[in-house]
Amino acid sequence: MLIILVLFLPAFVSCATPPKNVQPQVNSLVIAQHFDKAVSFLGEDPSAYGPNNKLLFWLDRGLVLHLAGRYAESVGAFESAKRKFDELYTRSISQMAVAVAVNDYGQEYRGEDYECVLVNIFQALNFAAMDNISEALVEARDMDARSKWTKTDDAFARMLFGILYQAAGTPQDLNDAYIDDVRSRDIYQNTYKSQYGVDVPKILAQNLAMVQTPDVRAKAEVYLFHYTGFIPLKVADVFPIPLDTSHVTAISFPRYADRVSDVRFSVFSAVGPAVGGAGRTRAQDSTELVQDIGAIAKKILDDRKVLILAKAGLRPIGKYLLEKTVEANVRDKNSEVPADIVNLFANVYNLYSEQADVRGWQTLPEKIRAARLLLEPGRYEFFVEDFDEKGAPLSKRPLGVFDLQAGRKKFFIVRSYR
DSSP states (O other): OHHHHHHHHHHHHHOOOOOTTHHHHHHHHHHTTOHHHHHHHHOSOGGGGOTTOHHHHHHHHHHHHHHTTOHHHHHHHHHHHHHHHHHHSSOOHHHHHHHHHTOGGGSOOOOOHHHHHHHHHHHHHHHHHTTOHHHHHHHHHHHHHHHHHHOOOOHHHHHHHHHHHHHHOSHHHHHHHHHHHHHHHHHIIIIIHHHHOOOOOHHHHHHHHOOOOHHHHTSEEEEEEEEESOOOEEEEEEEEEEOSSSOEEEEEEEEEEOOOOOOOEEEEEEEEEESTTSOEEEEEEEOEEEEEHHHHHHHHHHHTHHHHHHHHHHHHHHHHHHHHHHHHHHHHHSOHHHHHHHHHHHHHHHHHHOOOOOOOOTTOOSEEEEEEEEEOSEEEEEEEEEEOTTSOEEEEEEEEEEEEOTTOEEEEEEEOOO
């Protein structure tokens, strides 16, 4: 029996599991829009998510604080996430061995490249919401630096940073804005449209065509960034497989399961002061899709399918060969009964340990939509209204009353949960 424990106990211990208890509860609180409760429930100790899920903790904490409007605190959490990304860039060889021999939970969750870019996006929006454009643009440079190892470029991030460079307003910033706008357009045209069904946004096309005339500079630009839907959740499909008459194992594959959202589009509106004595003015525009996070996540998993299948197939074979060797040694030195016990433990271990890695950033929205209003200076009240696929209104929310200045940009961040 000692040899059985020596063989299997370390594997059972190292067979880490996803943050089953804490993360889903945080996700539920976020969906219910109890952001402050979610923050309190999370706490500040990343070990709450388990030893190999610290990055997920900081990603969730940063986004929950962002959604709560606690932007300065969100900045701190996302900076912790960045440091963790950097720490995990060099993969641990010992953790890789555990992942190959047991399952992927034996290594730390390293995050996806698109999640790393989203940290820069949310950080930039944190600073933009606090009217700190210079710090928001630090995120543009940080994304450029990280793109050397993430090997990815993001159309929406480029569009956002183009807007922020325009807000900074120096000749160099305006040149950088044009460069990012062109890169964004190219990515939308060459990648996003074909792979994710997201075409060049109207906002981006207008920014590329816009000439900074005195008439344009005399107005205020107001942007809405609207998070809708729920990113699909990873789930595991498990298939028990008999290897011979006395040995059984399992193969487990991850896939994405969609979460239903009623919101299909939204309208951003402003009611403002009288212009030319004609009474109060109203301006509105429909939001447009600028980022499909769910589609990006699915594409990445689909592209990785061959590697996942290879690992899922080779791992049970390795376990089977090792178990057969141990079982034969026990049978030679002892008798059939201890050998049968080894076989029983092996079968239980195989079924338990074969787990697909279904970890992910669960608090993310599925999509990001955007709209822009170009308004005369003055005081305006702002609203956002959600609509379903039939065009029926779902909800209308006031966003507050604000004074707008000529040549300035204002940013709203809204989350819908229906």
